[in-house]
Amino acid sequence: MVSAQLHLGVAIDGAGYHPAAWRISAVEPAALFTAGHYLRYAKLAEAASLDFVTLDDSLALQPGGEGVVRGRLDALLTLSAIAPVTSRIGLVPTVTTTHTEPFHVSTSVATLDYASRGRAGVLAVPSLTAAEAAHFARRPAPSPEDGDAETAEVLEVSTRLWDSWEDDAIVRDAATGRFIDRDKLHYVDFEGRFFSVKGPSITPRPPQGHPVTAVYGDSPHARAADVVVTRADHLDAVRATAARHPGAKVLATVSIVLAETEQGARDRQRELDALMPFEPAGLSFTGTPAQLAAELPRWAAETGVAGFHLRPAVLPDDLDLLAGEVVPALRAAGAFRSGYAGTTLREHLGLGVAVNQYQGA
Template sequence: MSDQPARRQLSLNLFINGVGHHEAAWRHPSTRVEELFTAGYHHELAQHAERAAFDAIFFADGPVLSPGIEFNSAAHLEPILTLASVAAVTTHIGLIATASTTFYDPYNLARLFATLDHLSGGRAGWNIVTTAASAAAANFGLDEHPDPSERYARAGEFVEVATRLWDSWQDDAVLADRATGRFADPSRIHPAAFRGEHLRVAGALNAPRPPQGHPVLVQAGASNEGRAFASRHAEAIFTAHQQLSDAQAFYSDIKAGVERYGRRPDQVKILPGISPFLGGTEAEARALEREFNELTVPEYGLRQLATLAEATFDVADLDRPVPLDVFADAGDVTDNNRSRRQVVAGIVRREQPTLRELLHRLAGARGHRVVAGTPEQVADTITEWFTHGAADGFNVMPPYLPGGIEAFTEHVVPLLRARGLFREGYTGTTLRDHLGLDRPVNRYATAPETEPALAGV
């Protein structure tokens, strides 16, 4: 047996967003928008990613209807239920769902993710969000949306409660002893017993500890508060960058933050988004990208940009340069409170595009890196970021589905494998196995005998 350490491997997720991440994908004849809300469509995508040994599939979500629904297929099925359906037709691929700490109750959500982890044999992941969309508040009976500081404070308590609930059953609490008639050992089941500023939970979860111990904790916030939260809690981080240098700065900052919290940097995977248009030549790939851009509806893009820029734009100005002062207050990578806005500000400063050109740049993946090129060029980009301290892997965001993921797995994945950067097949069964993450030790495994338990249950 070799004494050489195993070579570091890429993590690859398939980020499923309707019929693709390009805002006009639903209009393209290669997509199947008519199947968007069917189980079979999502089963097919997951099974394709599983055949390529991807770590996971991922669904974003938000508890509010997009105001751009007139021009974009911006309606989504609930992700946890969708992934439960996918779990029944897959065996290895991870299943990551977005859920909000602002609008869920921790007991309900901990139970949902525990159930998904049990039903899938240990493949669940939770993308933790606090929900930035202010319109969501009214959907839950609130007069106003909590400010970011309050949302993150609640989120911190929420994660503490959820992990307490998942730990409330020790791994050996279930006896299932037919001879003695004892199903469980109450001394190994513990109340969550949490009382904080925002949340209170009393009892234990009503289901045993999940197979992974805890579902994998994922986070995508890049603001100052988001980075601090991720450094403390996240095991995988989704992020958006246009340039290698910005991605390297983010990567370094997060890994240092993880160490400050006494955690191991190798136990946190940083996964930027990449949205590839692939062609036999670079010219063919760019022609395909233009084909999608020509299907965009400017009114939709202008609404999205207005929200991001906190400014108004006019269709009459589409072929005029974007004024540089629109993003003058966006800050830079050292001031992270307006992170996605900074990405767009960087595009405007570097490229000085017309308004139409900017809308096309954002149509592909909302500020994530869009690459139009040959499979070799896309593989080169992935390799460069992975080997130069910018990424532990990538959130693959095909501009159109299912064709975009089929092209990526058929033409890019073999190149990554030939370079020794991506697995030939699964070597484990859980999402933690795929990501190389440790199974968390139950907090009660070494607790003193006086730790309160559910005696008499």
């Protein structure tokens, strides 16, 4: 038995993380542009009691030309659409923090938290290419350093805006005609390098108080988030990221190719790479579900991460094996919970209650 239980999230992007996945998946390519496609995988992850699903997004088309899936649905809107028909799984869309306004990011994520009844998160990423900047023609692409610093400001402003309504600001007193207690709404008066935001928000404080915030671990501003996802491709670098962020839940990205036999997994990997060679970001695993169930706790013990962000190569194939065989094996080893203990994403991740910085001010 292991000493700690892992946190597990899974990516449900397109036909899978591998750019050739759409060519061997049983899923019809047209389904990739339907909410039902993503609902299917969110429900599968929920049945396995995984902490959350992520859905990638960008202001640019996927790179790779005609051989890859091009085009995407808006991640936050898609997860908002499936939120009412899921019950426990956390929903974490990627949201671009460049060429957007933190006021809009804050209210959109708060709305997802209401739609999901407290299961929202946000993976905040900057937009750094000239092609993306050209879509808006308002500003040049930022440097990586400025993009990260701006992302940190977006997260700070979002948190302040979520707190700008106290939890009991809505009184709904029909007899007096008083819907809100105006004294419990607060200006945030944020003045930063990139933004000046007065507030308060137009959306009441979300069910979680603060929806879960996440960033990738190569950002120097990762301290601004609840969850840090590292895409380091070797254990020493993963360990270094975990050591740099002791106050956050650090998760390591692992791209997975699974089969019932090790040879079968290698054959699947070769088939995918023959169609389109590809090196995924983060750690990689090719093998059986039992081998992955043994490897994940070992990697966590060696690096100090709290868990993993898993990226199936092909959907639904690798997610089916993850949910149906890897998770039960982890449970049998004491490395994963038997079911959900709470109802919110913050509870799943053990983040505790979000304190309102303006309460009583």
